Amino acid sequence: xxxxxxxxxxxxxxxxxxxxxxxxxxxxxxxxxxxxxxxxxxxxxxxxxxxxxxxxxxxxxxxxxxxxxxxxxxxxxxxxxxxxxxxxxxxxxxxxxxxxxxxxxxxxxxxxxxxxxxxxxxxxxxxxxxxxxxxxxxxxxxxxxxxxxxxxxxxxxxxxxxxxxxxxxxxxxxxxxxxxxxxxxxxxxxxxxxxxxxxxxxxxxxxxxxxxxxxxxxxxxxxxxxxxxxxxxxxxxxxxxxxxxxxxxxxxxxxxxxxxxxxxxxxxxxxxxxxxxxxxxxxxxxxxxxxxxxxxxxxxxxxxxxxxxxxxxxxxxxxxxxxxxxxxxxxxxxxxxxxxxxxxxxxxxxxxxxxxxxxxxxxxxxxxxxxxxxxxxxxxxxxxxxxxxxxxxxxxxxxxxx
Numbered sequence: 479x480x481x482x483x484x485x486x487x488x489x490x491x492x493x494x495x496x497x498x499x500x501x502x503x504x505x506x507x508x509x510x511x512x513x514x515x516x517x518x519x520x521x522x523x524x525x526x527x528x529x530x531x532x533x534x535x536x537x538x539x540x541x542x543x544x545x546x547x548x549x550x551x552x553x554x555x556x557x558x559x560x561x562x563x564x565x566x567x568x569x570x571x572x573x574x575x576x577x578x579x580x581x582x583x584x585x586x587x588x589x590x591x592x593x594x595x596x597x598x599x600x601x602x603x604x605x606x607x608x609x610x611x612x613x614x615x616x617x618x619x620x621x622x623x624x625x626x627x628x629x630x631x632x633x634x635x636x637x638x639x640x641x642x643x644x645x646x647x648x649x650x651x652x653x654x655x656x657x658x659x660x661x662x663x664x665x666x667x668x669x670x671x672x673x674x675x676x677x678x679x680x681x682x683x684x685x686x687x688x689x690x691x692x693x694x695x696x697x698x699x700x701x702x703x704x705x706x707x708x709x710x711x712x713x714x715x716x717x718x719x720x721x722x723x724x725x726x727x728x729x730x731x732x733x734x735x736x737x738x739x740x741x742x743x744x745x746x747x748x749x750x751x752x753x754x755x756x757x758x759x760x761x762x763x764x765x766x767x768x769x770x771x772x773x774x775x776x777x778x779x780x781x782x783x784x785x786x787x788x789x790x791x792x793x794x795x796x797x798x799x800x801x802x803x804x805x806x807x808x809x810x811x812x813x814x815x816x817x818x819x820x821x822x823x824x825x826x827x828x829x830x831x832x833x834x835x836x837x838x839x840x841x842x843x844x845x846x847x848x849x850x851x852x853x854x855x856x857x858x859x860x861x862x863x864x865x866x867x868x869x870x871x872x873x874x875x876x877x878x879x880x
Contacts, residue, residue, distance in 0.1 A: 535684035591711035612705030635672035641703035687742030798869030
């Protein structure tokens with residue numbers, strides 16, 4: 479049946495209305511999309527900062543206790559009008575941390591690098607100084623210390639493999655109590671096993687504020703290898719961001735001082751010391767010292783010196799020992815001597831038996847991130863892993879596993 483004229487008119491009117499509605503919907507959608515795009519375009523890029531998730535007093539991924547550097551980053555982000563995000567990465571990798579995160583473009587800046595052209599320059603450039611960090615003398619408030627001679631006749635808990643240890647090495651009139659961490663130095667002082675602790679300052683100040691409730695005097699020390707200025711590091715191509723940060727820092731001086739006090743960073747006038755015989759280079763980002771742990775008791779162990787000079791494995795063992803002490807000792811102890819059973823590598827044989835080798839290879843290649851053990855497969859070759867394993871075989875304990 480053919481449609482009459484009236485029906486055709488109604489159909490055309492309906493089609494026109496539908497077309498107009500479609501156009502209006504399209505225009506509305508276009509307007510919304512344009513507005514959203516404009517809104518998105520107006521959002522500033524985040525300021526991406528590198529930080530260690532477990533490195534108080536400097537940084538932590540805990541919102542309730544973020545750390546000195548993290549809170550500086552938050553203040554900077556507000557000052558320059560950019561939201562802040564964090565790329566969490568362990569700082570005990572030292573310069574490798576900087577290469578992977580900052581120079582690998584995972585973040586824009588890293589707070590707390592030593593302000594020195596010798597530190598990875600010219601690949602890394604720096605902001606103005608944000609503060610000075612130093613070793614400290616920790617003592618009871620009644621003890622007055624104004625120089626190294628005031629340590630004569632005293633028991634000094636001195637941190638292993640640091641410039642302070644070098645400085646005191648030639649002083650026979652000072653009784654040295656070697657400790658491997660600031661925590662141990664402070665404990666020796668609290669337990670009356672030492673009169674003074676000569677340890678890394680920021681950690682000592684934090685411990686004095688939190689664990690010891692301000693019981694001790696914490697005096698910074700200045701001198702060659704004993705203190706350095708800290709700054710914010712950037713990749714060398716980030717000069718515009720560096721200049722923007724430099725312009726913002728003067729407005730944050732009061733806030734930075736408040737945060738330093740909040741986290742117990744030492745602020746007393748420094749004690750001047752002379753140069754150490756052979757200053758030790760910076761070993762980590764958080765401190766110029768390798769933070770090792772002091773073994774509580776000796777366990778029967780076969781030492782490297784017991785191996786025969788004609789042993790064909792001697793060179794492999796020596797190479798493995800060198801790599802281990804340069805990379806692994808900050809957690810597992812120098813020469814693998816460690817009192818904490820969970821990370822005592824002298825117990826690998828008793829713990830894993832015939833599976834010792836397989837367990838070792840899996841762990842060093844893949845790591846155990848939940849336990850704080852990083853993966854090393856991209857750092858060392860299999861030959862280097864083999865030399866470390868050969869070394870560890872020589873230090874296995876004879877004790878039985880629990």
